Amino acid sequence: MNxxxxxxxxERDKAVNWHPYTQMKTADNxxxxxxxxxxxxxxTEGKQYMDxxxxxxxxxxxxxxxxxxxxxxxxxxxxEQVIFAGFTHEPATQLSENLLKLLPHNQNKVFYxxxxxxxxxxxLKMCIQYAHNQGKEKTKILxxxxxxxxxxxxxxxxxxxxxxxxxxxxxxxEVIFIDxxxxxxxxxxxxxxxxxxxxxxxxxxxxxVQGAAGMLMYKAEDLNNLMTFCRxxxxxxxxxxxxxxxxxTGKLFAAHYLTEQPDIMCxxxxxxxxxxxxxxxxxxxxxxxxxxxxxxxxxxxxxxxFTANPLACVAALASMELLLKKDTQMNIKRIxxxxxxxxxxxxxxxxxxxxxxxxxxxxxxxxxxxGTSYFNEIGKKLYNEFLERGIxxxxxxxxxxxxPPYCISSEELDIVYQNILEILDQFKN
Numbered sequence: 001m002n003x004x005x006x007x008x009x010x011e012r013d014k015a016v017n018w019h020p021y022t023q024m025k026t027a028d029n030x031x032x033x034x035x036x037x038x039x040x041x042x043x044t045e046g047k048q049y050m051d052x053x054x055x056x057x058x059x060x061x062x063x064x065x066x067x068x069x070x071x072x073x074x075x076x077x078x079x080e081q082v083i084f085a086g087f088t089h090e091p092a093t094q095l096s097e098n099l100l101k102l103l104p105h106n107q108n109k110v111f112y113x114x115x116x117x118x119x120x121x122x123x124l125k126m127c128i129q130y131a132h133n134q135g136k137e138k139t140k141i142l143x144x145x146x147x148x149x150x151x152x153x154x155x156x157x158x159x160x161x162x163x164x165x166x167x168x169x170x171x172x173x174e175v176i177f178i179d180x181x182x183x184x185x186x187x188x189x190x191x192x193x194x195x196x197x198x199x200x201x202x203x204x205x206x207x208x209v210q211g212a213a214g215m216l217m218y219k220a221e222d223l224n225n226l227m228t229f230c231r232x233x234x235x236x237x238x239x240x241x242x243x244x245x246x247x248x249t250g251k252l253f254a255a256h257y258l259t260e261q262p263d264i265m266c267x268x269x270x271x272x273x274x275x276x277x278x279x280x281x282x283x284x285x286x287x288x289x290x291x292x293x294x295x296x297x298x299x300x301x302x303x304x305x306f307t308a309n310p311l312a313c314v315a316a317l318a319s320m321e322l323l324l325k326k327d328t329q330m331n332i333k334r335i336x337x338x339x340x341x342x343x344x345x346x347x348x349x350x351x352x353x354x355x356x357x358x359x360x361x362x363x364x365x366x367x368x369x370x371g372t373s374y375f376n377e378i379g380k381k382l383y384n385e386f387l388e389r390g391i392x393x394x395x396x397x398x399x400x401x402x403x404p405p406y407c408i409s410s411e412e413l414d415i416v417y418q419n420i421l422e423i424l425d426q427f428k429n
Contacts, residue, residue: 009032013030013032014030031387036064037064038064039051039407041063048390049387049392050390050391050408051392052391052392052402053392054274054403056269057248058274059274060247060319060322061405062406065275067318068272068315071314071315072314074314075310075311075314079310080311084303085303089310091310092112092313099280103253103255105261106284107261107283108282109287109288113281114307114309116150116266116269117152120238120266123283124158124204124238126264126283126300127202128201130236133290138200138201139174141174141200142178142235143158143160144180145180147213148211148212149240149242153168153171162374176200178192182218182222190229193235194233202236203230203235204237204240206244207223207254209244211244214374217358217363220254227258238264238265238266239255241254242268246270246271246320248359250358250360263283265282265283266279266281267282268280271319273316275315275319276312276315331407335404335408336359338410338414342413343357345417345421349424352366352367361403362402364399364400366382366398366399374396375397379395379399382423402416
């Protein structure tokens with residue numbers, strides 16, 4: 001038993017906590033954060049950090065937003081939790097009504113869970129059971145290479161094979177991985193899919209941006225063409241907007257860049273403005289009706305203790321109100337335009353490869369001569385250098401990116417841009 005009494009938050013943390021995506025033996029000191037306000041986080045020493053990755057892409061409006069906090073407080077004094085099997089409440093019903101109004105017209109029902117991975121699990125189960133309930137067995141899934149859909153077993157199965165999934169390969173179900181579409185490969189993708197249409201339960205994809213893979217971007221037109229083909233083949237489509245939803249791509253949802261629409265959509269991250277854990281899976285009337293039956297065996301047997309938690313629902317309602325305000329929409333447009341201008345400067349820098357942007361997401365590769373890699377050691381060096389300058393930027397290996405909260409000012413963005421250029425010069429080969 002450890003007999004040393006920890007004396008500060010870092011030591012106390014090290015004694016009891018296991019952090020995500022962290023090799024604890026070689027990890028640098030964990031930074032103890034005691035306060036968040038707007039763009040900034042503050043540590044125990046009073047140092048402030050610009051959170052330009054929105055704390056893993058969730059914080060839409062900045063930290064400790066007073067309006068969201070007030071709404072949660074009021075709800076906390078009214079109803080904090082109720083089982084959602086056999087009961088309902090106003091926040092969940094209103095949230096479903098409000099969200100469906102913003103989504104493609106074919107989205108008809110809302111199923112609540114508690115994070116992005118579980119939202120994906122629900123979607124996959126809907127598709128597989130959709131076929132089963134109609135007396136068909138379709139067990140194959142289509143997904144993109146380099147995909148990331150979460151860390152639970154179903155979500156891992158439809159994510160690209162990597163060091164993350166290797167220990168579990170024998171426990172993952174069958175998935176057919178295909179390239180992201182472009183003008184050159186669309187016909188070959190169609191031929192590949194056509195050979196297995198009768199066995200495919202669904203096609204799951206991250207629209208326009210593959211986030212965890214390194215902010216890989218592809219064209220809406222090409223995705224739309226592939227979706228149209230899947231629709232013609234009767235293949236259900238799951239659009240994973242866990243990352244791209246709620247304004248990240250410059251529009252409310254990546255779906256608004258497309259004319260073809262999915263059967264099922266998944267949401268989390270920015271759903272509650274980064275304040276409460278919540279996942280949502282929406283689906284079309286056709287999907288829902290395959291489960292609507294006098295036969296109880298056709299029920300969707302899935303649920304979570306905190307399904308449609310009233311506090312999380314209220315946080316999401318408040319966040320969506322803020323998102324739809326004219327000021328927020330103008331901020332999203334301003335950030336997108338500023339990113340676009342900065343991209344021109346980035347593209348001229350000798351240390352930069354493949355600068356890219358859509359909406360408020362900006363990314364580029366730090367040139368190493370060895371392509372992109374999550375395990376490239378330059379990522380850790382860059383991360384620490386930005387931290388020293390009071391900027392939280394969590395590189396994906398040698399891929400650097402910005403996903404700032406919408407409250408960031410033009411002046412603050414310019415400060416971040418300037419620091420990026422200075423650090424690029426500092427690490428120049």
